[in-house]
Amino acid sequence: MMIRVVYDEYQTGKVHDYLLDALIMQRKIVGFFRSDGYVQLDHGPVRGSGGQYHGHDRRRMLKAA
Template structure:
């Protein structure tokens, strides 16, 4: 599937969807078009851009709090 992207210099191009993650990771584009709207990198949420998470693990905390304690 082809996706419309906008590069840092303001030019547009159509790229294969499997190139999108690399373009985002390498900071080569400022946005791309989704089916329903335009996405601006750094402003709108982008799936898979999390990297290493160093914060509190919400799921782990919930599991620990809800686990029964047996004495």
């Protein structure tokens, strides 16, 4: 899947999703777009950067009684 990103020169482009983590770690991008909107790396939460989800977990298997 392609993800729209904003590079450090404030130019936009599209990259494959598997490249996103490397671009973030190398500080090559300042933000990217996801389904719920734009994420500015210095201001918004990104993958694996913490936080706990307290809502319904779709992936959790229910134990049979």
